[in-house]
Amino acid sequence: MPIQKITKAEILTKTLELFQKQGYYQTSMEQIAEACQLKKGSFYYYFKDGKEEIMHEVLQMSLDFFREKVFAIATQADLNPPEKLEKILKKHIRLLIKYKSGCLFGKTSLEIAHQSPSFKPVLQTFFEEWENSLSQIYEAKYQPSYAKQLAKQTMIEMQGASILMQVFDNEEIMNECCARLLDKF
Amino acid sequence: MPIQKITKAEILTKTLELFQKQGYYQTSMEQIAEACQLKKGSFYYYFKDGKEEIMHEVLQMSLDFFREKVFAIATQADLNPPEKLEKILKKHIRLLIKYKSGCLFGKTSLEIAHQSPSFKPVLQTFFEEWENSLSQIYEAKYQPSYAKQLAKQTMIEMQGASILMQVFDNEEIMNECCARLLDKF
Amino acid sequence: MPIQKITKAEILTKTLELFQKQGYYQTSMEQIAEACQLKKGSFYYYFKDGKEEIMHEVLQMSLDFFREKVFAIATQADLNPPEKLEKILKKHIRLLIKYKSGCLFGKTSLEIAHQSPSFKPVLQTFFEEWENSLSQIYEAKYQPSYAKQLAKQTMIEMQGASILMQVFDNEEIMNECCARLLDKF
Amino acid sequence: MPIQKITKAEILTKTLELFQKQGYYQTSMEQIAEACQLKKGSFYYYFKDGKEEIMHEVLQMSLDFFREKVFAIATQADLNPPEKLEKILKKHIRLLIKYKSGCLFGKTSLEIAHQSPSFKPVLQTFFEEWENSLSQIYEAKYQPSYAKQLAKQTMIEMQGASILMQVFDNEEIMNECCARLLDKF
DNA sequence: TATGAATGAGCGTTCATTCAT
DNA sequence: GATGAATGAACGCTCATTCAT
Numbered sequence: 001m002p003i004q005k006i007t008k009a010e011i012l013t014k015t016l017e018l019f020q021k022q023g024y025y026q027t028s029m030e031q032i033a034e035a036c037q038l039k040k041g042s043f044y045y046y047f048k049d050g051k052e053e054i055m056h057e058v059l060q061m062s063l064d065f066f067r068e069k070v071f072a073i074a075t076q077a078d079l080n081p082p083e084k085l086e087k088i089l090k091k092h093i094r095l096l097i098k099y100k101s102g103c104l105f106g107k108t109s110l111e112i113a114h115q116s117p118s119f120k121p122v123l124q125t126f127f128e129e130w131e132n133s134l135s136q137i138y139e140a141k142y143q144p145s146y147a148k149q150l151a152k153q154t155m156i157e158m159q160g161a162s163i164l165m166q167v168f169d170n171e172e173i174m175n176e177c178c179a180r181l182l183d184k185f
Numbered sequence: 186m187p188i189q190k191i192t193k194a195e196i197l198t199k200t201l202e203l204f205q206k207q208g209y210y211q212t213s214m215e216q217i218a219e220a221c222q223l224k225k226g227s228f229y230y231y232f233k234d235g236k237e238e239i240m241h242e243v244l245q246m247s248l249d250f251f252r253e254k255v256f257a258i259a260t261q262a263d264l265n266p267p268e269k270l271e272k273i274l275k276k277h278i279r280l281l282i283k284y285k286s287g288c289l290f291g292k293t294s295l296e297i298a299h300q301s302p303s304f305k306p307v308l309q310t311f312f313e314e315w316e317n318s319l320s321q322i323y324e325a326k327y328q329p330s331y332a333k334q335l336a337k338q339t340m341i342e343m344q345g346a347s348i349l350m351q352v353f354d355n356e357e358i359m360n361e362c363c364a365r366l367l368d369k370f
Numbered sequence: 371m372p373i374q375k376i377t378k379a380e381i382l383t384k385t386l387e388l389f390q391k392q393g394y395y396q397t398s399m400e401q402i403a404e405a406c407q408l409k410k411g412s413f414y415y416y417f418k419d420g421k422e423e424i425m426h427e428v429l430q431m432s433l434d435f436f437r438e439k440v441f442a443i444a445t446q447a448d449l450n451p452p453e454k455l456e457k458i459l460k461k462h463i464r465l466l467i468k469y470k471s472g473c474l475f476g477k478t479s480l481e482i483a484h485q486s487p488s489f490k491p492v493l494q495t496f497f498e499e500w501e502n503s504l505s506q507i508y509e510a511k512y513q514p515s516y517a518k519q520l521a522k523q524t525m526i527e528m529q530g531a532s533i534l535m536q537v538f539d540n541e542e543i544m545n546e547c548c549a550r551l552l553d554k555f
Numbered sequence: 556m557p558i559q560k561i562t563k564a565e566i567l568t569k570t571l572e573l574f575q576k577q578g579y580y581q582t583s584m585e586q587i588a589e590a591c592q593l594k595k596g597s598f599y600y601y602f603k604d605g606k607e608e609i610m611h612e613v614l615q616m617s618l619d620f621f622r623e624k625v626f627a628i629a630t631q632a633d634l635n636p637p638e639k640l641e642k643i644l645k646k647h648i649r650l651l652i653k654y655k656s657g658c659l660f661g662k663t664s665l666e667i668a669h670q671s672p673s674f675k676p677v678l679q680t681f682f683e684e685w686e687n688s689l690s691q692i693y694e695a696k697y698q699p700s701y702a703k704q705l706a707k708q709t710m711i712e713m714q715g716a717s718i719l720m721q722v723f724d725n726e727e728i729m730n731e732c733c734a735r736l737l738d739k740f
Numbered sequence: 741t742a743t744g745a746a747t748g749a750g751c752g753t754t755c756a757t758t759c760a761t
Numbered sequence: 762g763a764t765g766a767a768t769g770a771a772c773g774c775t776c777a778t779t780c781a782t
Contacts, residue, residue: 003781005745022300023295025210026300030773039748040773041747041774045746051773079308097744101298102298106348106352109352110296113285113287116208152349153362157338157345159345160340160343160348163341164312166298167309168309176334177341225763225764226764227755235757236757392669397748398777399778413778414778421778479721479722480578480718481581494722494723494728497719522719523735526718529714530714532711547711559765583751593768596754596770597755600765605752606752606753730764
């Protein structure tokens with residue numbers, strides 16, 4: 001069939017979901033293909049360098065999404081700091097709960113910790129930018145150095161809660177975590 | 186002449202290290218065999234059901250270790266609650282930093298979240314017993330329900346810090362997390 | 371608007387170069403396409419039967435070229451036999467040294483020896499006509515049967531030298547071979 | 556079946572034949588496996604590094620064979636130089652005619668000329684040692700430098716004749732070439 | 741005229757597992 | 762007890778080819 005069955009963006013979205021659920025290594029090209037209703041060979045038309053390139057683009061797309069839709073909340077002029085924090089956390093949590101799969105960046109970090117480090121830069125960038133956006137909000141109330149500390153701690157709690165959510169198949173853990181973080185502020 | 190080259194316990198210890206570093210799926214039987222100075226065929230003598238059985242026994246052994254050496258600290262008669270918390274956290278952290286590989290139970294939880302072979306029960310048990318031991322300590326100062334909440338939060342922070350430690354290759358994140366948890370108490 | 375981007379002849383010339391360097395099987399349609407600044411699908415407009423048809427036309431074009439520009443030297447009225455031999459050999463060698471790739475016909479003969487698609491006839495024709503043209507020159511000095519023998523030997527030496535040139539990355543082997551052949555005459 | 560079905564040496568012999576007939580790239584692991592009555596995955600037990608390692612061992616085995624059984628003739632004390640030349644050429648030709656496939660070293664040289672050069676050293680060694688052994692024989696009658704030249708020319712003729720033998724499916728070309736080389740001495 | 745999109749078959753490789761010895 | 766030998770299924774990937782547009 002010579003008609004385009006699926007756009008590159010759609011492929012990336014479907015693949016993101018799979019990587020988020022199953023992890024990078026446990027997701028086969030065949031599974032990705034099936035999800036896109038393509039044959040696995042067809043991917044190399046869109047992604048000349050194969051699976052690793054898909055992952056790179058998935059991570060980049062996801063990073064871009066977070067930048068625009070989540071981290072950007074920190075600089076939104078029409079919100080006061082507590083509103084910003086609430087919005088930024090709730091938005092983030094909604095994404096972590098979706099597919100009940102937690103954070104692609106955190107998950108991938110563990111998967112590749114002791115392997116091919118080609119993804120590491122994007123992963124680190126994600127966490128750095130996340131930290132910066134949170135820190136910016138906390139700085140409305142606290143000194144920069146303490147704000148940074150709070151930002152890091154917030155990331156830690158979100159990542160940790162995401163793990164426990166998956167261990168116990170219980171989304172409430174995420175929500176409680178969020179509530180606690182908002183309370184503290 | 187049947188001289189046993191290696192005991193089951195030794196195999197499990199070597200394998201634990203590999204699983205902790207590389208994850209369950211990314212560790213091959215070949216690698217395990219090499220680490221144990223055995224040939225991969227030989228494992229099916231020790232573990233009739235193969236890799237999955239090895240993982241089960243690794244998780245069980247590790248759980249037993251935590252019960253005896255870590256969680257047991259919560260009921261140690263010769264320590265007061267703050268001492269207990271310090272000891273239990275520091276002991277735990279030392280294990281997470283070892284091999285710079287984080288928590289086998291947390292890591293495995295993410296790996297199998299949507300694959301879930303039969304590991305989930307052991308993983309849940311680990312977190313439940315961990316929670317109980319922490320809760321017991323916090324109960325010295327707080328109401329049971331709040332203590333439980335604090336225990337859960339403590340686990341969340343340790344797991345989250347363990348992820349960030351690996352993202353940034355920085356053990357200090359773990360230590361700071363511990364310090365914060367002790368401070369709060 | 372159907373402006374032809376490239377003529378069939380230009381495609382064949384570019385492809386000849388690739389086949390000569392890399393061999394038929396080791397040259398992909400993608401590489402050919404790239405060299406012609408076309409997309410690989412486009413070849414099936416020019417060559418309905420695909421790669422094999424391209425090769426056929428490449429071989430035919432190359433054979434025609436040799437007929438007109440090389441073998442024809444044997445019947446050139448304005449040269450005496452030694453001049454003919456010198457011209458025919460030097461012209462030929464220049465083509466073998468180009469791209470440091472040796473003889474397309476010899477190379478292809480080895481590639482398809484036991485695979486033999488339909489190329490064999492053109493290959494044989496090339497060698498037969500080459501032999502005839504050389505033989506004709508030698509007949510000026512020797513008996514037809516001995517001339518034929520010399521012609522065959524000349525081809526053998528040129529082909530063999532072409533192999534050694536490639537083994538040792540040394541064009542001098544070709545030139546020395548040529549000198550020896552001229553000397554002998 | 557846990558009983559050894561085939562020895563490494565037998566694998567190499569069968570594979571040599573395939574590579575010699577079809578070339579390295581045109582011989583698939585599946586074909587090698589079939590020839591050995593193994594499944595293709597099984598090779599990685601004998602050859603951890605796969606196809607390239609098989610080829611290396613095939614080339615090495617073949618080189619060793621030539622050293623012991625062919626090139627060694629040049630230093631055989633019980634033969635005079637003409638006898639040596641006759642024996643060394645006839646022995647060599649018998650190997651080239653076998654499988655009607657010509658010379659593995661020459662063929663491979665062309666195949667890899669413009670690709671991965673990992674085999675090049677063995678190929679060059681083959682030709683160097685071949686040249687040395689021939690040169691040694693010619694030195695009985697000629698000056699070293701001329702002997703070397705004759706040796707090179709002998710290799711050239713054998714390689715070239717091997718190509719023409721395959722083009723015309725005619726073993727006689729090889730034999731005539733040999734006769735001529737002996738005559739000249 | 742030329743291409744964008746897709747495919748099917750095959751490739752070399754990995755790996756958990758089996759089992760006679 | 763432990764292994765040497767083998768396997769089958771799956772994996773990521775390449776490539777010649779097709780064909781609606």
